Amino acid sequence: MDLAVRIGSLALRNPVVTASGTFGYGDEYAHVVDLATIGAVITKTVTLEPRAGNQPARIAETAGGMLNSIGLENVGLERFRREKLPKLAALDATVIASLGGETPAELAALLEALGREKAIGAFELNFSCPNVSKGGAIYWTDARRLERTLRQLKPLTRAPLIAKLSPDVTSIAELARACEQGGADAITAVNTFVGMALDLDAAGHRLNRSTGGLSGPAIKPLALARCHEAARAVRIPVLGSGGIMSGRDALEFIAVGATAVQVGTASFIRPRAAAEVVDGMRAFLAARGIRRIAEWRGRLMEPPATPARRAPAARRAKPRNGRGASRTRCDGSGRSRARR
Amino acid sequence: MSATDEITRARAAGDPGGIVAPPAAWRQVDATVGAHRDAGAGHRCLELHVPRTFARPEPGQFVQLLLAPPAPVLLPRPMSVASVSASAGGLTLGFLYAAVGAGTQALAALSTGAVVHVLGPLGRGFPLDVAGTPVLVAGGRGVAPLLFAAEAFARRARRCELLFGARDAAHLVALAGATARLESAGGRMHLATDDGSRGLAGTVVDLLDRIAPRLRAPLVIHACGPHAMLRAVARWGLRHETPAFLAMESVMACGTGVCRGCPLPRSESARTELARRRDRIPSLYGSPEFAMCCTDGPVFAAPDLDWERIH
Ligand SMILES: Cc1cc2nc3c(=O)[nH]c(=O)nc-3n(C[C@H](O)[C@H](O)[C@H](O)COP(=O)(O)OP(=O)(O)OC[C@H]3O[C@@H](n4cnc5c(N)ncnc54)[C@H](O)[C@@H]3O)c2cc1C
Numbered sequence: 132m133d134l135a136v137r138i139g140s141l142a143l144r145n146p147v148v149t150a151s152g153t154f155g156y157g158d159e160y161a162h163v164v165d166l167a168t169i170g171a172v173i174t175k176t177v178t179l180e181p182r183a184g185n186q187p188a189r190i191a192e193t194a195g196g197m198l199n200s201i202g203l204e205n206v207g208l209e210r211f212r213r214e215k216l217p218k219l220a221a222l223d224a225t226v227i228a229s230l231g232g233e234t235p236a237e238l239a240a241l242l243e244a245l246g247r248e249k250a251i252g253a254f255e256l257n258f259s260c261p262n263v264s265k266g267g268a269i270y271w272t273d274a275r276r277l278e279r280t281l282r283q284l285k286p287l288t289r290a291p292l293i294a295k296l297s298p299d300v301t302s303i304a305e306l307a308r309a310c311e312q313g314g315a316d317a318i319t320a321v322n323t324f325v326g327m328a329l330d331l332d333a334a335g336h337r338l339n340r341s342t343g344g345l346s347g348p349a350i351k352p353l354a355l356a357r358c359h360e361a362a363r364a365v366r367i368p369v370l371g372s373g374g375i376m377s378g379r380d381a382l383e384f385i386a387v388g389a390t391a392v393q394v395g396t397a398s399f400i401r402p403r404a405a406a407e408v409v410d411g412m413r414a415f416l417a418a419r420g421i422r423r424i425a426e427w428r429g430r431l432m433e434p435p436a437t438p439a440r441r442a443p444a445a446r447r448a449k450p451r452n453g454r455g456a457s458r459t460r461c462d463g464s465g466r467s468r469a470r471r
Numbered sequence: 472m473s474a475t476d477e478i479t480r481a482r483a484a485g486d487p488g489g490i491v492a493p494p495a496a497w498r499q500v501d502a503t504v505g506a507h508r509d510a511g512a513g514h515r516c517l518e519l520h521v522p523r524t525f526a527r528p529e530p531g532q533f534v535q536l537l538l539a540p541p542a543p544v545l546l547p548r549p550m551s552v553a554s555v556s557a558s559a560g561g562l563t564l565g566f567l568y569a570a571v572g573a574g575t576q577a578l579a580a581l582s583t584g585a586v587v588h589v590l591g592p593l594g595r596g597f598p599l600d601v602a603g604t605p606v607l608v609a610g611g612r613g614v615a616p617l618l619f620a621a622e623a624f625a626r627r628a629r630r631c632e633l634l635f636g637a638r639d640a641a642h643l644v645a646l647a648g649a650t651a652r653l654e655s656a657g658g659r660m661h662l663a664t665d666d667g668s669r670g671l672a673g674t675v676v677d678l679l680d681r682i683a684p685r686l687r688a689p690l691v692i693h694a695c696g697p698h699a700m701l702r703a704v705a706r707w708g709l710r711h712e713t714p715a716f717l718a719m720e721s722v723m724a725c726g727t728g729v730c731r732g733c734p735l736p737r738s739e740s741a742r743t744e745l746a747r748r749r750d751r752i753p754s755l756y757g758s759p760e761f762a763m764c765c766t767d768g769p770v771f772a773a774p775d776l777d778w779e780r781i782h
């Protein structure tokens with residue numbers, strides 16, 4: 132079965148990648164997951180300077196999900212380069228490095244330092260951390276800022292740039308388009324949703340910063356809708372993220388237009404989750420006689436057909452940005468649109 | 472090299488908080504529930520059979536227990552290993568737990584033969600090689616991993632003093648069994664209850680004050696219990712220049728060091744030491760500010776944590 136996909140110039144052997152912050156630097160799990168069987172490993176977001184992260188408590192489980200307020204704890208660029216890169220290079224894995232910055236200039240500095248590293252196949256730009264007071268999701272919800280930043284970053288590396296967006300925005304379509312305009316090679320939709328949990332008995336907040344990012348099965352329907360919205364808005368590939376626990380979940384995101392998917396919280400529960408998602412996808416597709424993942428992609432991008440008195444199907448299929456129906460056509464052949 | 476050897480070596484090399492993570496040997500396996508019975512005061516004893524692929528846990532190490540679907544909770548629950556024995560096809564792990572919330576209550580409902588998923592062994596256990604008369608200080612359910620430690624000491628021909636405290640006699644969990652296990656390991660039990668319903672009327676630290684002068688110096692303390700008790704024991708150790716190792720807890724997600732969700736504040740001295748030796752410490756992500764309970768711990772040496780900030 133052909134599960135190979137492309138994210139810009141980067142070829143992935145299959146569409147399943149591990150989400151940033153949930154799989155360490157790959158080596159932590161390498162003794163239980165054959166990294167060659169998954170599409171790529173996205174490493175924990177690295178920032179220019181080391182970050183200690185937030186005060187405890189950083190985690191609270193909620194119904195069907197978990198809130199986290201890690202606060203981007205990481206070793207910082209210098210030690211990432213010195214300690215992590217050699218290890219990453221030695222892994223039999225495609226590596227996508229996640230970068231975080233409080234300003235465009237910080238991201239530029241990170242890319243100047245890492246942009247030519249051979250061990251890194253692509254960069255994911257974390258425009259969406261909900262747990263930092265500066266340079267987090269809110270700062271990066273400005274479409275013009277995103278576009279300008281990507282324009283500035285694009286020349287710094289030949290590796291693809293993936294813009295990871297927050298779901299807590301008025302229009303993810305608008306932000307995704309701004310990223311595309313600025314030169315992003317792909318969009319990740321989405322990071323965690325801002326949430327809060329209380330301990331009523333103790334009359335207190337369960338997280339130190341009171342709010343955190345919600346992940347896990349609880350967010351899957353929300354994430355699926357955002358992923359769909361983003362995928363309809365842009366031509367570049369979209370990586371779906373949010374609550375993916377199984378091959379079936381992954382295929383839902385791909386059905387609404389995602390090119391690849393990210394497995395996050397699931398790895399905390401089953402460290403082999405990403406590999407299991409690949410197996411599950413394969414089994415589902417095989418049972419339906421589908422031989423290429425591209426045949427599945429975008430299958431359910433269109434809203435369900437409503438009774439006939441509505442406009443004809445062809446016109447309803449017109450995407451919101453009005454750039455031509457052909458891109459998002461879903462004619463049942465499964466070949467929804469061309470990809471770069 | 473075992474995790475405890477590793478930690479001893481690391482600490483001997485002046486590695487505060489144990490920065491050099493031991494090589495990961497954990498696996499996630501299917502386990503079947505063996506004996507599972509009530510231990511009084513809302514606690515239960517659980518036995519799980521794990522296959523041979525599961526490495527033998529050391530005292531103070533823990534596992535992540537995941538209920539099979541459909542389960543009322545999403546994440547696995549950390550649980551200290553209370554005993555290990557060989558069994559047909561692998562190991563039998565013992566646990567003592569309190570059914571406090573949705574996860575542990577669902578666990579309590581499982582009967583013999585049920586399947587759960589076990590990830591482990593995780594973390595660094597008690598450094599059994601530190602010299603001295605072992606004084607084990609337990610609060611409530613914290614007694615379980617210390618009995619496991621007492622048995623490991625017995626195999627090294629070292630006899631333990633176990634100081635067991637709880638709020639009242641009923642919360643001296645599984646006392647009869649504990650006493651029997653301790654005595655067959657050649658140890659001696661000392662009791663304290665806050666309300667005086669059994670043993671000394673007072674805390675385990677009061678008990679420590681009373682017993683310690685009678686024991687052969689030097690002492691080495693290994694403790695497990697509520698954080699308030701561990702803070703008091705850590706301070707006792709620091710005050711008396713007695714090495715003390717404390718088994719800490721935190722809310723956890725992964726248990727393996729990747730999520731960075733289980734921080735405990737490092738002490739000023741540990742932070743300074745880390746900053747000084749930064750270049751030579753191959754940490755995972757590591758910040759001088761926080762240690763991770765799951766991988767740097769759960770057992771910490773008293774000088775390594777900032778007890779003011781531990782709740
Ligand atoms: C390394 C380690 C070893 C442990 N060993 C044991 C053990 O041997 N026996 C035992 O009974 N318990 C042990 N615990 C605590 C146990 O993990 C929690 O009681 C359990 O996660 C509660 O889950 P729940 O779904 O029943 O309750 P929840 O509804 O999740 O929580 C109920 C209460 O427990 C608190 N809690 C939740 N998670 C933890 C946690 N990880 N640590 C401390 N408090 C928590 C919550 O704040 C709440 O007050 C250990 C914890 C750690 C970190």
Ligand SMILES: Cc1cc2nc3c(=O)[nH]c(=O)nc-3n(C[C@H](O)[C@H](O)[C@H](O)COP(=O)(O)O)c2cc1C
Pocket residue numbers: 150151152153175176199201203229257295321322323345346347348350372373374375393394395396397730731732
């Ligand atoms: C503990 C934790 C830490 C995370 N850290 C990061 C991070 O450093 N950078 C980032 O871009 N996303 C981070 N995320 C978000 C995940 O990558 C993912 O997008 C999100 O959790 C939704 O997917 P899931 O439901 O599969 O977990 C983190 C998520 C969790 C739960």
Ligand code: FES
Pocket residue numbers: 722723724725726727728729730731732733763764765766
């Ligand atoms: S529980 Fe994830 S780092 Fe400790």
